[in-house]
Amino acid sequence: xxxxxxxxxxxxxxxxxxxxxxxxxxxxxxxxxxxxxxxxxxxxxxxxxxxxxxxxxxxxxxxxxxxxxxxxxxxxxxxxxxxxxxxxxxxxxxxxxxxxxxxxxxxxxxxxxxxxxxxxxxxxxxxxxxxxxxxxxxxxxxxxxxxxxxxxxxxxxxxxxxxxxxxxxxxxxxxxxxxxxxxxxxxxxxxxxxxxxxxxxxxxxxxxxxxxxxxxxxxxxxxxxxxxxxxxxxxxxxxxxxxxxxxxxxxxxxxxxxxxxxxxxxxxxxxxxxxxxxxxxxxxxxxxxxxxxxxxxxxxxxxxxxxxxxxxxxxxxxxxxxxxxxxxxxxxxxxxxxxxxxxxx
Numbered sequence: 001x002x003x004x005x006x007x008x009x010x011x012x013x014x015x016x017x018x019x020x021x022x023x024x025x026x027x028x029x030x031x032x033x034x035x036x037x038x039x040x041x042x043x044x045x046x047x048x049x050x051x052x053x054x055x056x057x058x059x060x061x062x063x064x065x066x067x068x069x070x071x072x073x074x075x076x077x078x079x080x081x082x083x084x085x086x087x088x089x090x091x092x093x094x095x096x097x098x099x100x101x102x103x104x105x106x107x108x109x110x111x112x113x114x115x116x117x118x119x120x121x122x123x124x125x126x127x128x129x130x131x132x133x134x135x136x137x138x139x140x141x142x143x144x145x146x147x148x149x150x151x152x153x154x155x156x157x158x159x160x161x162x163x164x165x166x167x168x169x170x171x172x173x174x175x176x177x178x179x180x181x182x183x184x185x186x187x188x189x190x191x192x193x194x195x196x197x198x199x200x201x202x203x204x205x206x207x208x209x210x211x212x213x214x215x216x217x218x219x220x221x222x223x224x225x226x227x228x229x230x231x232x233x234x235x236x237x238x239x240x241x242x243x244x245x246x247x248x249x250x251x252x253x254x255x256x257x258x259x260x261x262x263x264x265x266x267x268x269x270x271x272x273x274x275x276x277x278x279x280x281x282x283x284x285x286x287x288x289x290x291x292x293x294x295x296x297x298x299x300x301x302x303x304x305x306x307x308x309x310x311x312x313x314x315x316x317x318x319x320x321x322x323x324x325x326x327x328x329x330x331x332x333x334x335x336x337x338x339x340x341x342x343x344x345x
Contacts, residue, residue, distance in 0.1 A: 005217075006067045008032040008052050008099065009074030011041045013182070014114065014167070014206055017174040018071060019047055021210040032063050032074070041176045054095030060102035069217050070103050072096075072151075073114045076143065079180060079285070080269075080278045084139030092143040096150045104158035111155065111162040112217050115148040117202065117229055117296060120166060122288075128297040129166070129225040138284035163220035167209045168202035168229035168294065171319035175326070185316075186323050188239045195256040197281075200233040202294035203316060208309040215305040226301045233294040234312050242316035246324075261286045 005022055009015040010031035022029045023046060031042060032052025042049060052063040054074055064070065074095070081087035096113075103111055118141040121133030135141040148164055155162040169181045178186060181201075187193050212228040220226060236252070243250045265281040272279040301307035310318070 002028070003068040004028045004030060004066055005069045005071060006030045006032055006050075006052070006064055007071045007073060008054065010047075010049075011035075011038060011176055012073065012077075013172075013175045013179050014170055014209060015071075015073045016041045016176060017172070017206045018073065018210040018213055019045060020174065021207070021214060023047060025214065030063065030067065041174075054099050055091065057098050057102055060099050061105055064102050064106035064108055067103075067106060067108050069110045069112065070099075070108045071112045071114070071213055071217070072099055073213075074099075075114070075147070077140070077179060078278070079138065079140045079282060080272060081139065082273060082276055088139040089143040089146065092147045093150050096147045097154050100151060100154040100158065100160060100162075104160055109161060110217055111160055112213050112220070113148070113151045113155075113162055113164045114213070115151070115164045115166045115225070116144040117166050117168045117227060117294070118144040119148045120227070120296070122202075122292060122294040122296075124293045124295065126231065126295045126297045129227055129300055135284075135288070138282065138288065141284075141288075161222045163216050163222065164225045165209075165213055165216050166225060166227045166229070167212075168204045168227075168296065170206040170209055171203050171315060172206040173322045174206065175322075182319070182323070185239070185319055188236070189243060189320050189323050191250065193236070193253050195260075196236045196253050197256055197261055197286075197289070198235070198291050199285075199289040200235050200291075200293040201289075202229050202233040202296060203312055203319075204229050205310045205315045205318065208307075212301065212305060212307045212309075215307060219305050221304065224300075224304070226305060226307070227296050227298060228301060228307060228309070229294075229296045229298065230309055230312050230315070231296060231298055232312060234316065238312065239316060242313060243320055246317060246320055258286065258290050261290060 005027050007015050010019050011033045029047040031047045031049050050063045076088050076091050120131045209228045240250045265283045265286050268279040
């Protein structure tokens with residue numbers, strides 16, 4: 001194909017998976033990263049590596065010159081920071097406006113903006129794209145809500161063709177560094193969770209999300225949002241069952257009451273402020289996730305895009321197998337094996 005695509009955050013979990021999917025489909029790909037000296041995630045990939053820092057307007061304009069389709073996947077992805085407003089919220093919101101302004105100036109024809117189901121929220125019901133979250137205490141959730149709202153305002157102001165996609169918790173191959181989500185699965189695989197927090201996460205294979213992004217660019221309707229998730233969420237019981245289907249012998253840890261989780265989260269946040277070491281559990285997470293299922297309606301994404309994600313059980317087994325292989329081999333070895341991700345169960 002003659003279309004040139006820019007993927008921002010191309011060394012990230014989703015970004016790198018998307019680069020591979022686009023190349024496999026014949027697109028020309030420009031991979032945008034903050035550090036062009038870190039080439040390991042792109043070994044064996046026929047793409048152009050460019051500097052793309054969201055808060056650097058001139059650099060973004062240069063990276064976008066001649067680009068037909070922008071996949072805006074770059075963002076700060078962490079739940080805790082010592083200064084959450086300046087370290088998480090502001091960079092994501094300001095970066096969104098800078099990159100879309102550059103896209104408009106460069107004459108980009110289509111923008112696929114990667115948001116998150118965090119911008120929709122969850123309450124146990126099957127939420128759809130019409131919902132908007134109003135979370136204010138969790139910095140990451142707040143940043144995704146405000147960033148997507150900024151994206152829509154900027155796109156309307158500049159006349160950009162744009163759709164937004166809203167993935168849930170992504171797991172699977174091509175993880176240069178483990179995200180918080182992948183680290184959670186790794187802790188299950190390594191039997192490191194002492195308690196069951198009774199959290200329910202909606203897991204989706206990162207390869208299905210990458211496919212959904214391409215479908216959104218090809219078939220999406222301008223001005224629309226599309227959820228890229230699974231319909232049902234998974235508990236720790238489901239994760240342990242998936243691990244046992246691969247390597248028998250895992251035991252379910254005891255369930256933790258809400259009050260205990262809240263106390264542990266409060267203590268971790270206080271300690272994190274003193275030491276600077278990220279808290280692994282937040283009070284806001286206990287409030288949002290404890291015994292609340294993350295369910296979503298995929299009616300729109302299936303009907304308009306043809307989105308068809310793997311079922312949660314397959315997603316979890318595949319991700320656990322990948323983590324097992326990843327721990328046994330250097331990442332470079334995994335990244336050079338371009339057939340590995342498609343051979344996972």
